[in-house]
Structure formats: C-alpha cells, structure tokens
Amino acid sequence: MNQLKFTASHEWLRQETDGSITIGITDFAQSELGGIVFVQLPAVGDTLAQGAEAAVIESVKVAxxxxxxxxxxxxxxxxxxxxxxxxxxxxxxxxxxxxTFKPDNPAALDALLDDAAYQQLISNHS
Structure with a gap:
C-alpha cells in the first residue's frame, strides 16, 4: 500500500500506481464528525483548483x-x-x-503532511 499523505483539514491522499490520487477523510475526522448522513461528490471530469470545494459532507453534528x-x-x-x-x-x-483525481502537479503531493506530522497534529486536538 502506498504511503498516505494528509492535510491539516483531515483529508488523506494516496497516490495510485497510475499516478492518480485517491482522497477521503481520516478516521480522526469521521470520529469527530459523528455519524455521516450525506455525501455529495464532485462530477467526473470536474477540474478543481487547489482549495476549491470538491465535496460536501454532513453528519449528525455538522455540515x-x-x-x-x-x-x-x-x-x-x-x-x-x-x-x-x-x-x-x-x-x-x-x-x-x-x-480519485489526476493532479495538475503530482510533485505537490510531497508538500503535504506525512503520517508522523499528521499524528502530531491530531495529538494537539486531544
């Protein structure tokens, strides 16, 4: 399994063998959100800028x-x-x-948090 990268906003990213990147939310994020009741995903073919809203998620606690x-x-x-x-x-x-998405600049993945840095980040939330 490829090593995951993480964001400070609790998404995980995994680079696949074809160069695409799979994205989801971390276990920490889903446990903080509570029961997920709705997910709205982007459309295949959408081209999204860094920082743009890609998906909507609603839980019993928050959207x-x-x-x-x-x-x-x-x-x-x-x-x-x-x-x-x-x-x-x-x-x-x-x-x-x-x-999954095809990144415009695959090397930018390296700038995201590795597991150790992400674990440090969430330990500060406890």
Whole structure:
C-alpha cells in the first residue's frame, strides 16, 4: 500500500500506481464528525483548483466540505457513498474513499503532511 499523505483539514491522499490520487477523510475526522448522513461528490471530469470545494459532507453534528488539497481533474467517484454515506464511518481510509483525481502537479503531493506530522497534529486536538 502506498504511503498516505494528509492535510491539516483531515483529508488523506494516496497516490495510485497510475499516478492518480485517491482522497477521503481520516478516521480522526469521521470520529469527530459523528455519524455521516450525506455525501455529495464532485462530477467526473470536474477540474478543481487547489482549495476549491470538491465535496460536501454532513453528519449528525455538522455540515462541512472537502476542499481540494491539490489542483486536478476528477477521474472517478465512489458512488456507493451517495447511496450509503455510513460507509465513511465504518471504513474511512478504505471503502469510504471519496474520489480519485489526476493532479495538475503530482510533485505537490510531497508538500503535504506525512503520517508522523499528521499524528502530531491530531495529538494537539486531544
């Protein structure tokens, strides 16, 4: 399994062998949000700038968004989440992935947090 990268806003990213990147939310994020009840994903083919809203997520506690950590074009979406958003609660870093995208600048992934830096970040939330 490829090493995950993380954002300070609690998304995980995994570079796939074809160069695409899969994105979802971390286990920490889903546990903070509580039960996920709604997910709205981007459309395949959407070209999104870094920082742009890519997806909407609602839980029993709060509504929020997933912002693009890197600019790119959406390749696939996890349609299963729209039918059953609770998959994110059960498997946030596996079956609960949100979408894949082709990054405009793949090297920008290196600037994101590694696991050690992310663990340090969330330890400050405890």
């Amino acid at each position: 929020g968004e997933i912002n693009m950590p890197l600019a790119g074009t959406v390749l696939t979406v996890n349609a299963a989440l729209e039918a059953d958003p609770s998959i994110v609660n059960d498997s946030p870093q596996d079956a609960g992935w949100f979408f």
